[in-house]
Amino acid sequence: MKFSIRHILVVVMVVFTTSVSFAQPGKADKVEALKVSFITEKINLTPQEAQNFWPLYNEYNDKIKFTRKAFRQQYANVNDFKSDKEADDYLAAELKLRQTEVDLQKEYFDKFKKILGSKKTGLLRKAEEEFKKEVLKIFKGNGNDS
Amino acid sequence: MNNRRQLIFCLVVLGLYLGLSSSFYAQSDSTAAKKVKKVKEPKHFFNHTIFLDSYYKPPADLMKPNGKLDTGRIAKQLGQYSIQQSCISFYSPLVTINNYNRDSSVNSNFHLLLAGTAYYLQPRFSGISEHTLAKYGMGIRAIYNTGKRSIFFIESTPFLTQDITPGSSDKGSWRMSGTLLWSYSPGPRFNFRLGATKSFLWGNRWYLPFIGVRFGRLDRLNFSVQFPRNISLNLPLGNVFRLSLYSKPQGGVFSFSNRDTVYDNRYYKNTNISNDQVIHFGRYELLTGFRMDVVPCRWFNFYLSTGFSTKNGITFYSNSFNKNNKGRYGDFYAAAPKNSVFVNFGLVFRIGRSKSYYNNTNMYDVVDLNNSVDPGDNNINPGNGTITIPKKKLPKSLKPSEIQDLIDANDF
Numbered sequence: 001m002k003f004s005i006r007h008i009l010v011v012v013m014v015v016f017t018t019s020v021s022f023a024q025p026g027k028a029d030k031v032e033a034l035k036v037s038f039i040t041e042k043i044n045l046t047p048q049e050a051q052n053f054w055p056l057y058n059e060y061n062d063k064i065k066f067t068r069k070a071f072r073q074q075y076a077n078v079n080d081f082k083s084d085k086e087a088d089d090y091l092a093a094e095l096k097l098r099q100t101e102v103d104l105q106k107e108y109f110d111k112f113k114k115i116l117g118s119k120k121t122g123l124l125r126k127a128e129e130e131f132k133k134e135v136l137k138i139f140k141g142n143g144n145d146s
Numbered sequence: 147m148n149n150r151r152q153l154i155f156c157l158v159v160l161g162l163y164l165g166l167s168s169s170f171y172a173q174s175d176s177t178a179a180k181k182v183k184k185v186k187e188p189k190h191f192f193n194h195t196i197f198l199d200s201y202y203k204p205p206a207d208l209m210k211p212n213g214k215l216d217t218g219r220i221a222k223q224l225g226q227y228s229i230q231q232s233c234i235s236f237y238s239p240l241v242t243i244n245n246y247n248r249d250s251s252v253n254s255n256f257h258l259l260l261a262g263t264a265y266y267l268q269p270r271f272s273g274i275s276e277h278t279l280a281k282y283g284m285g286i287r288a289i290y291n292t293g294k295r296s297i298f299f300i301e302s303t304p305f306l307t308q309d310i311t312p313g314s315s316d317k318g319s320w321r322m323s324g325t326l327l328w329s330y331s332p333g334p335r336f337n338f339r340l341g342a343t344k345s346f347l348w349g350n351r352w353y354l355p356f357i358g359v360r361f362g363r364l365d366r367l368n369f370s371v372q373f374p375r376n377i378s379l380n381l382p383l384g385n386v387f388r389l390s391l392y393s394k395p396q397g398g399v400f401s402f403s404n405r406d407t408v409y410d411n412r413y414y415k416n417t418n419i420s421n422d423q424v425i426h427f428g429r430y431e432l433l434t435g436f437r438m439d440v441v442p443c444r445w446f447n448f449y450l451s452t453g454f455s456t457k458n459g460i461t462f463y464s465n466s467f468n469k470n471n472k473g474r475y476g477d478f479y480a481a482a483p484k485n486s487v488f489v490n491f492g493l494v495f496r497i498g499r500s501k502s503y504y505n506n507t508n509m510y511d512v513v514d515l516n517n518s519v520d521p522g523d524n525n526i527n528p529g530n531g532t533i534t535i536p537k538k539k540l541p542k543s544l545k546p547s548e549i550q551d552l553i554d555a556n557d558f
Contacts, residue, residue: 028548029444030385033534036504040536047333051508055253055293056246058502062187070185111250139544 032061035131042127043120052115060108064101071097190239191503192259192516193444193496197236197528200491201396203229203431203455205272206484211459213482220408220462220479225273227460227483229429235263235521235528237287244501245293254293257512261285261303263522266310267400269427269460274408279400279427280310283323283522291512297329299341299515303522307401309424314403316424319465321346321399323523327356329515334363334507339515345374345523346399349428349459350474358518364510365533372518375525382535388439396525397430399475402462409464409478426468426475428461433488439529444496447531451490458483494528504534 283305308318327341339358362368435453503509
């Protein structure tokens with residue numbers, strides 16, 4: 001089958017319009033990337049600190065993310081509970097989620113402190129909170145007030 | 147016949163459109179559609195990656211290497227030359243071992259990947275029948291990131307080249323390409339690579355040193371020279387578009403059915419060998435141009451590239467004449483097609499989840515190394531679409547699904 005430039009252009013246009021129209025899932029990644037830039041700016045890491053810190057921070061972030069995702073997948077579509085047991089399971093799962101998050105924070109803050117020291121680890125937490133506020137501002141600006 | 151081709155093309159485009167649409171739509175609404183299942187952390191840093199590449203060069207006259215038109219017997223027989231190639235390649239992580247030292251200050255990791263390629267080349271000579279030359283390769287690559295400054299890379303891809311034109315009696319020839327590299331980064335803004343490669347990219351069997359140097363971070367403007375693979379100036383234009391100005395060789399050595407008697411023993415009386423059923427076709431060109439990568443999301447990107455193809459060369463090698471030759475093949479015909487433009491287009495799909503490596507410059511180098519040395523010695527780079535370009539501005543609007551991993555209900 002012979003392809004002409006016209007055929008290639010049609011394929012390019014189809015792929016381009018499709019990808020631009022459905023590019024939404026990438027935004028979450030971009031927010032994540034922006035968070036990384038935001039933190040980098042705020043805590044001013046040396047190249048050595050950055051080299052050691054970011055792999056660990058990504059690992060910590062992934063663990064938090066996938067713990068939350070697991071919980072969300074289980075309960076995202078649940079709007080009502082058919083029994084007390086179901087509600088109890090939900091409450092227990094939520095407490096377990098919080099506990100897991102706290103355990104992870106404890107574990108990783110200790111690790112961060114070994115690389116960055118306490119001051120920069122404290123600044124990291126502050127930067128994370130500040131970034132959250134920035135994101136919330138935009139989110140609320142969309143008319144998504146909760 | 148022509149209508150049938152048009153119909154097939156339309157169906158392919160429609161399939162592509164529907165496939166892409168549904169996959170993107172499924173991504174955006176995944177939480178609602180999926181049933182409850184356990185979410186596991188990803189094991190690997192690499193996604194399963196499939197990339198398709200298409201390349202076209204219009205017809206050009208064949209010249210002798212000194213620039214004069216080749217009026218020899220074979221040149222007359224061959225006529226004008228054009229080329230079209232398409233390729234589908236993949237790499238897939240098999241094993242990832244991620245280690246921290248005791249105080250968690252050094253993160254080293256080892257990656258074992260399966261890589262493969264199916265490559266189809268159609269060199270079109272106006273004077274002889276059409277040939278479709280295939281190359282099928284499958285290999286293993288291992289990458290060890292020490293977590294400090296060094297990365298070690300080894301890959302080997304045995305491949306089969308075969309003239310798959312209907313009626314061809316070619317049973318194929320096995321070849322092996324491979325690369326061994328040491329990459330060293332004193333800091334994120336500078337990297338050099340040293341190693342060796344066995345490659346057919348320059349239209350013959352070459353054992354070459356691999357010498358690479360990069361100035362600039364991989365997620366920002368950088369200039370990279372990776373001999374013998376490419377020279378490139380890479381410029382990220384925001385998070386979605388990435389522009390690259392580059393120069394790279396492209397080529398290979400392929401089995402070529404001698405049914406048109408390109409190799410005719412009567413003209414080589416001193417060689418005491420019979421006419422070959424199959425000969426080898428070597429081809430190379432130096433592509434210089436620009437490439438635009440569009441990275442709308444982590445799961446997909448595509449690229450469009452165009453420029454000039456210069457330093458073109460084609461060669462034919464007799465199979466039996468080179469039977470015991472362990473070094474470079476000796477040719478019985480060589481010519482230099484005239485310079486021309488080229489068009490190149492590619493799609494890259496990434497499947498599955500992967501560990502995050504934002505701002506992890508060692509991992510950026512691991513990813514770049516893996517992409518620079520593609521499976522099957524085709525020198526087709528899927529691009530560093532998974533290396534996130536630092537962003538300065540927050541998007542103007544956000545949906546709950548985009549921030550759900552950052553924000554907790556109690557934060558409102």
